[in-house]
Structure formats: structure tokens, C-alpha cells
Amino acid sequence: xxxxxxxxxxxxxxxxxxxxxxxxxxxxxxxxxxxxxxxxxxxxxxxxxxxxxxxxxxxxxxxxxxxxxxxxxxxxxxxxxxxxxxxxxxxxxxxxxxxxxxxxxxxxxxxxxxxxxxxxxxxxxxxxxxxxxxxxxxxxxxxxxxxxxxxxxxxxxxxxxxxxxxxxxxxxxxxxxxxxxxxxxxxxxxxxxxxxxxxxxxxxxxxxxxxxxxxxxxxxxxxxxxxxxxxxxxxxxxxxxxxxxxxxxxxxxxxxxxxxxxxxxxxxxxxxxxxxxxxxxxxxxxxxxxxxxxxxxxxxxxxxxxxxxxxxxxxxxxxxxxxxxxxxxxxxxxxxxxxxxxxxxxxxxxxxxxxxxxxxxxxxxxxxxxxxxxxxxxxxxxxxxxxxxxxxxxxxxxxxxxxxxxxxxxxxxxxxxxxxxxxxxxxxxxxxxxxxxxxxxxxxxxxxxxxxxxxxxxxxxxxxxxxxxxxxxxxxxxxxxxxxxxxxxxxxxxxxxxxxxxxxxxxxxxxxxxxxx
Amino acid sequence: xxxxxxxxxxxxxxxxxxxxxxxxxxxxxxxxxxxxxxxxxxxxxxxxxxxxxxxxxxxxxxxxxxxxxxxxxxxxxxxxxxxxxxxxxxxxxxxxxxxxxxxxxxxxxxxxxxxxxxxxxxxxxxxxxxxxxxxxxxxxxxxxxxxxxxxxxxx
Ligand SMILES: [Zn+2]
Ligand SMILES: [Zn+2]
Ligand SMILES: [Zn+2]
Ligand SMILES: [Zn+2]
Numbered sequence: 001x002x003x004x005x006x007x008x009x010x011x012x013x014x015x016x017x018x019x020x021x022x023x024x025x026x027x028x029x030x031x032x033x034x035x036x037x038x039x040x041x042x043x044x045x046x047x048x049x050x051x052x053x054x055x056x057x058x059x060x061x062x063x064x065x066x067x068x069x070x071x072x073x074x075x076x077x078x079x080x081x082x083x084x085x086x087x088x089x090x091x092x093x094x095x096x097x098x099x100x101x102x103x104x105x106x107x108x109x110x111x112x113x114x115x116x117x118x119x120x121x122x123x124x125x126x127x128x129x130x131x132x133x134x135x136x137x138x139x140x141x142x143x144x145x146x147x148x149x150x151x152x153x154x155x156x157x158x159x160x161x162x163x164x165x166x167x168x169x170x171x172x173x174x175x176x177x178x179x180x181x182x183x184x185x186x187x188x189x190x191x192x193x194x195x196x197x198x199x200x201x202x203x204x205x206x207x208x209x210x211x212x213x214x215x216x217x218x219x220x221x222x223x224x225x226x227x228x229x230x231x232x233x234x235x236x237x238x239x240x241x242x243x244x245x246x247x248x249x250x251x252x253x254x255x256x257x258x259x260x261x262x263x264x265x266x267x268x269x270x271x272x273x274x275x276x277x278x279x280x281x282x283x284x285x286x287x288x289x290x291x292x293x294x295x296x297x298x299x300x301x302x303x304x305x306x307x308x309x310x311x312x313x314x315x316x317x318x319x320x321x322x323x324x325x326x327x328x329x330x331x332x333x334x335x336x337x338x339x340x341x342x343x344x345x346x347x348x349x350x351x352x353x354x355x356x357x358x359x360x361x362x363x364x365x366x367x368x369x370x371x372x373x374x375x376x377x378x379x380x381x382x383x384x385x386x387x388x389x390x391x392x393x394x395x396x397x398x399x400x401x402x403x404x405x406x407x408x409x410x411x412x413x414x415x416x417x418x419x420x421x422x423x424x425x426x427x428x429x430x431x432x433x434x435x436x437x438x439x440x441x442x443x444x445x446x447x448x449x450x451x452x453x454x455x456x457x458x459x460x461x462x463x464x465x466x467x468x469x470x471x472x473x474x475x476x477x478x479x480x481x482x483x484x485x486x487x488x489x490x491x492x493x494x495x496x497x498x499x500x501x502x503x504x505x506x507x508x509x510x511x512x513x514x515x516x517x
Numbered sequence: 518x519x520x521x522x523x524x525x526x527x528x529x530x531x532x533x534x535x536x537x538x539x540x541x542x543x544x545x546x547x548x549x550x551x552x553x554x555x556x557x558x559x560x561x562x563x564x565x566x567x568x569x570x571x572x573x574x575x576x577x578x579x580x581x582x583x584x585x586x587x588x589x590x591x592x593x594x595x596x597x598x599x600x601x602x603x604x605x606x607x608x609x610x611x612x613x614x615x616x617x618x619x620x621x622x623x624x625x626x627x628x629x630x631x632x633x634x635x636x637x638x639x640x641x642x643x644x645x646x647x648x649x650x651x652x653x654x655x656x657x658x659x660x661x662x663x664x665x666x667x668x669x670x671x672x
Contacts, residue, residue, distance in 0.1 A: 144581060144582075144623065145528075146525055170582050174579060174582045178583075188623060189621060190621035190623050190624060
């Protein structure tokens, strides 16, 4: 089947296989420049790129990844910095810095003003140097367990709220082990805001609880600093340092990649959702959750062939379906004949707004708005699902390739293009998925046509690459060059789309139907 | 049930038998970790005057370090009170009842009842929380799994 982009995209590019990991695909963009001269918006894009060549893409942000050891070192450095100014020992300085959420200028200012008050507020008052101890108190009754045994040990901080040692211990254990608290544990008394200090924890907690307390205390450093965020991957110990602030999230989507490989948004912690801004992403997910009942029928992964009505299950990520029985070719998304898609792909990514007339009347209106939502949801869900299918297919293909390797004499390096193609597909589908949430809230104007063209071009490139994956393994070797070319091309299309949407956000050129601040 | 929680609950029970604050009544306890209480609003608030409401308490092994699970339940002559922070399935959105938030181990069954009583007394809105229907539809979740956002400082 002939696609219009086949003409645009010359396949005479050659690159060595080992260049084709996800990162180095970025560098290929430069080599491909000359091939896109007849595409108007590409020209525009390249023009912008030429103006200031060394500049990084608008959709990328600067960041660094920090390990646990690096985080501890950073804290140590800051404690060292400040302790000389305050003339306080290391432990006390660390407590003061934590109390001031690591805002050292504020700490120093306040300390210079009134050191006694600062020390008292942070729990380092005059009695800090006395070791806290347990006491037996005659006639005491504990308000937690209601015990009044005269022989039992009791404890209170300087606020004077006294409980038996066992209850205090249980209280701390629950706060630290179950609730994950450390630096902000308050006195057990309702309404008393006295913070439980580390000496109290050391006196009362078991070694296991104490160790966890230390760990959590170290972790609060990241929670307290607005430029730091934990990688959200389960068990991942890395944090990311990035200067983008919460107040800027309507203008930029700060996507970062952790050392563990997870690509996520520094602004909200969600998996990569470019080009959809954080606020829209959240609204979209909420909407999908609220409307999941109505949208459910879409997620059924079987459909009937529009021609012969035999049931077809989608088994690959590609939207080009061929009915096994009657050989009818159609598009999985819109169920229209595939033949119409070569030149008229529009039908598949652009929702034609219903005419004003039809929308009159409350019922027609709500039906039109549901239809509109389903249009975008359908495409969003489809890319989500296809990404999984593409991945499954890759895993199967990889196994076949291993056998192909031995029979055809291709080296391990030579089959790496498959992995590069799979990675690119996953990434592009992730981007495409979020273009539909973006489009759902996008207000129509002249700029949106460029966006929709970019979306369509990327979608078309992705489906072509995805289709190559569905070939039987013995034919894969023959289409290696095509796959390498198309892998580079989808990356290129993705960058064009992201660059355009990121520039639009930065310049506040996009108008949305909802507030994104 | 842990001896720790059991001991505390036995003490509370003994105190209850000596008397409770006005408008608060002990109904029954099928076992130690499960109590039912009735409450009435003392003033003439037209939303609740003359009505009695039933509260269901469930205690974990870690009570009173952990908050109890407290919900309103229906019974003959016992409705779920109308309140912008009480869902129609009886779930109460109150930070006091959340271990991570406002709970203090010094609280007791009686003090919880008193807090809920005053939450009703102060209310003038004859309405359910926003999204009540959708929330109640999602049945089968434990109250502990639900994370409320305490965005209203007036309750
Ligand atoms: Zn005690
Ligand atoms: Zn206290
Ligand atoms: Zn990570
Ligand atoms: Zn985000």
C-alpha cells in the first residue's frame, strides 16, 4: 500500500547499527535534514533549529540524577557550610536545617535575630544537652493505655505531656514504621505541636525503628527541597534535581529520565506525558475514570470485520487490519476501508466537529459531547493498547531473531536494530497517546492545524513501522534496512511534534477549553 | 485482639458504664473490637432535631495508636444524617478519624462521638458531599483505603 510519506522520505540513508539506541536516534536528526525540504512545517522547524544550532530542543529540560550517597553528601556539605556560621555542632546544625526545610538563608537570618528562640522552636532548647530519661511518677495514670501502675516507666518531652514509656514507644513505632514519618512527628497529645526530637526517638525506639527513622530523615531532604523529586519507580533509590517550578507547569512539561530508565514528569511524578501539560493530563485521567463505564465498550479488544462480520482479534499494534477470512483491509480505529487512509488519514485523527444545527437541543448536545470525548478516548486507548501489543510482538520476534542469527550468520550487533525499533515505537505511541488528551482540550485556531498535521504524520510513520513488526520472522531480515530507516523517521516526526507543542506552550500560543494553571 | 487494645477498650467500657456526655449512648458491642453508639444533637438544629443516629466503631489491634474505623449505619429509626462531609453510605470525612492526620491516641470513643456531635450541630447545609453518588457506587472498599483531602478547615 502506498503512503504519501514514502515519497517524502528517501530511504537512501545509511547508519551503522550500533548508533541506533534510543539516545543516538536524536543525533540522526541532523543527518536527515536534507530529506524534508518539500515539507513546509519541517522547513519552519529546521529554520528555527538553524538559527541557534547548539540550543537544546524546547521540550527538554536540564536535570541531574542523584544517588542516595550523593544526597547524603549534599546534606553533609550544607551542614558543614552552615555550622561554622552558627557555631553549632554537626548534629544540632542538621536538626536546625531540617527544621527550616534546608532554607539556610532563612535559618541564618532568624538565628542571628534570636538564637534562643530558634533553638527552642527546633527542639534544641536549654535541656538539649541533658540526656532525656524515663521516670517513675507516683500517682500517674497514662491517658493512652489508662494504666496507673506505680512501677511503670513514663516519659515526657518539654511540653510536659507524660505517657507511659510503652505507649510512647508504640506511638513512635506506628508513626515511623506505618506512616513513614520522621522529622514532623508531634507529641501524642491532641493539639500539642511539639516535635518529637531525635534524642527522644533514640531513647525509646528499638534499633530497627531507629534505623528506619534515620533513613526517613535522610529522605525528607528530597521532600523539603522544591528542586528535588524521588523517582516514582518502585524500589528506585534515585532522586532528580531539576530547576522547573510548580508555577511554570503551564508553560513547560519537564520530562526527565532516571538512571533506572524510567521516563517521568518532574512536575507531577507521572510517567512521561508530553505533549500534554500536567494540569490537562490530570483532568483527562479524571475524566477517563469518571466516564469509564461509557467508554468501556471501546476497550474490548475484539471487533467484527466490517465486511464479512467474522470476529477479529487485534494481535499486533498496527491499525492496518486484514480479515483472515475475506481479506478485507480496514482501519482498526475508524473501521473504514484501509484504502482510504493512504491519502485521507484525516478521518482517523481529526474529529470533525458536529454542525451547529445538529448540536442544538440539550440531548443532541450531550450526545455530541460524548461522541467527541469517545473519539479522542478511542485513539488514546488504542495507542496505549497497541504499545503493549508492539512490545509483546517484539519479545516474540526477538526469540525468532536469535534463531535467525545462528542460521543467517548475522551478528548480535546486527540484530540490534529490532530493539531500537521497538523502543522508538513504545516512545512514539506514548507521545501519540497524550496528543489525543492534548487535542481533546485544544481550542481550534490556525495553529491547531499544524499540530494535527504533525500528529497525523507521526501516527502514519508509527503505523508503518509497527506493520513491519508483524511480518514473519524469516522476512524480517530482508526488511532490515526499511526498519532502520523508519525507526529514524518516527523519531524525527516525534521531535518535530514535541518541538512545536513545547514552543506553543512556552509562548502561550495554545488556547485550551479549560484552565491549565 | 491485642492485649494492649483490649485493655484500653475495657477501661473505656468501664468508664462508659459510669456515665456518658449528654446526647451520647452506648448501644451494644457484639465483641470488644466492634461497638455501636447512638448520638443526638442537643440544640434545635432543624436538620437533626428529634432524631437519633447510629455510629459503628471498629478497632484494630493497634488502637488507640491507630484511629478506629467509624461510620454511620442505618437501623430501624436510624438514618444517615445529611451533611456535606457525610456520604450517603455512612462514611464520614473527618480528619480526626485518620491516623496520619488528626488522630491522637488520647482520643476515645466518647470524644470521637462528641466531635461528630459538634460537627452536626454546626452544620446548616442539607446536602451530601460532592460526588456522593459516584463515591457510594464504588462499594466494597475499606474506609482505610480511602484518602480524603481535608480542604475545608471549617469542620
Ligand atoms: Zn500508657
Ligand atoms: Zn505535648
Ligand atoms: Zn528511577
Ligand atoms: Zn506532569
